[in-house]
Amino acid sequence: MAEYGTGRVVVSYSQDSIVEDADGMLHRCTARRSVGKPYCGDMVRFSVQAGGKAIEEILPRRNLLARPNYRNELRPFAANVDLVVITVAVKPPFETMLIDRYLVLAEQLEIEPLIWLNKLDLAGGERDAELARLDVYRRLGYRVLAGSVRSGEGLDALEACFKGKTGILVGQSGVGKSSLIQRLIPNIELRIGALSEASGLGRHTTTETTLYHLPGGGDLIDSPGIRTLRLGHLSPAQIAHGFIELRPFQGQCRFADCRHLAEPDCAVRAAVERGEVEPARLQSFHTLLQEETADRP
Ligand SMILES: Nc1nc2c(ncn2[C@@H]2O[C@H](COP(=O)(O)OP(=O)(O)O)[C@@H](O)[C@H]2O)c(=O)[nH]1
Ligand SMILES: [Mg+2]
Ligand SMILES: [Zn+2]
Numbered sequence: 283m284a285e286y287g288t289g290r291v292v293v294s295y296s297q298d299s300i301v302e303d304a305d306g307m308l309h310r311c312t313a314r315r316s317v318g319k320p321y322c323g324d325m326v327r328f329s330v331q332a333g334g335k336a337i338e339e340i341l342p343r344r345n346l347l348a349r350p351n352y353r354n355e356l357r358p359f360a361a362n363v364d365l366v367v368i369t370v371a372v373k374p375p376f377e378t379m380l381i382d383r384y385l386v387l388a389e390q391l392e393i394e395p396l397i398w399l400n401k402l403d404l405a406g407g408e409r410d411a412e413l414a415r416l417d418v419y420r421r422l423g424y425r426v427l428a429g430s431v432r433s434g435e436g437l438d439a440l441e442a443c444f445k446g447k448t449g450i451l452v453g454q455s456g457v458g459k460s461s462l463i464q465r466l467i468p469n470i471e472l473r474i475g476a477l478s479e480a481s482g483l484g485r486h487t488t489t490e491t492t493l494y495h496l497p498g499g500g501d502l503i504d505s506p507g508i509r510t511l512r513l514g515h516l517s518p519a520q521i522a523h524g525f526i527e528l529r530p531f532q533g534q535c536r537f538a539d540c541r542h543l544a545e546p547d548c549a550v551r552a553a554v555e556r557g558e559v560e561p562a563r564l565q566s567f568h569t570l571l572q573e574e575t576a577d578r579p
Pocket of ligand 3: 535540541542543545547548549550551
């Protein structure tokens with residue numbers, strides 16, 4: 283007679299997955315071929331039999347994040363994510379265009395974004411100017427936090443945002459993502475040791491996409507190498523959807539397929555002229571549209 287359990291995939295290797303049950307027990311499970319591939323963050327039902335533990339069912343996903351592999355094919359890596367922390371830093375300096383790109387992705391996936399400006403300790407006299415660059419996002423209603431992994435400023439507020447959620451950090455290399463993870467998960471080495479033991483595969487490495495628990499509540503999925511999460515093929519309408527301030531103008535331009543460039547009677551450019559839409563945001567919108575159309579075969 284088989285026993286059954288439910289849990290969450292905290293790491294998924296090519297063959298097996300490690301599933302954590304509600305009591306925090308780790309189970310190394312093989313997925314039955316019929317259930318498909320489980321990903322980090324998946325909720326699953328598994329069976330325990332004399333022959334081993336098997337994932338019998340992957341419960342319905344809220345979402346599935348993907349990124350391109352070395353052959354530029356989109357590959358899923360994390361499921362059931364509900365917070366995307368878009369990490370930028372004072373140094374290396376950030377381009378708002380990158381933030382806009384991640385916001386389109388978050389809006390498309392319907393995952394709450396949060397913008398974290400790191401390394402505020404390096405801002406010196408530019409502190410207010412750096413913070414002001416993010417005002418546009420505050421005005422749009424996005425959560426914006428700033429601080430420093432080095433000085434500790436702002437980290438409590440950031441950590442509190444993870445409560446009851448599964449978050450993921452995205453951002454360019456060098457902005458402080460790894461440092462932040464070390465700060466948010468102080469016992470990370472212990473956890474890695476426990477995962478290594480559960481996998482029986484020797485040392486678990488941080489190159490595997492892994493779900494960690496934050497001491498104050500909430501989870502963080504760490505996935506190395508999520509650089510620019512590619513947008514995949516999005517239609518102009520989908521990109522427009524990612525610029526939330528453009529949504530009210532849907533259908534307001536003279537031409538239904540208006541790209542808000544030089545078309546007559548463009549409601550979006552009129553809004554820019556009235557100061558209701560930030561010109562830099564419209565510029566980002568055009569850049570993303572261009573990239574998408576250039577991508578198409
Ligand atoms: N001054 C300062 N340096 C930081 C801060 N956070 C990270 N760093 C440094 O920035 C560099 C890159 O950090 P890392 O965590 O590897 O960035 P990642 O590439 O995004 O994972 C390292 O030398 C860190 O010590 C911070 O808040 N202030
Ligand atoms: Mg790193
Ligand atoms: Zn228009």
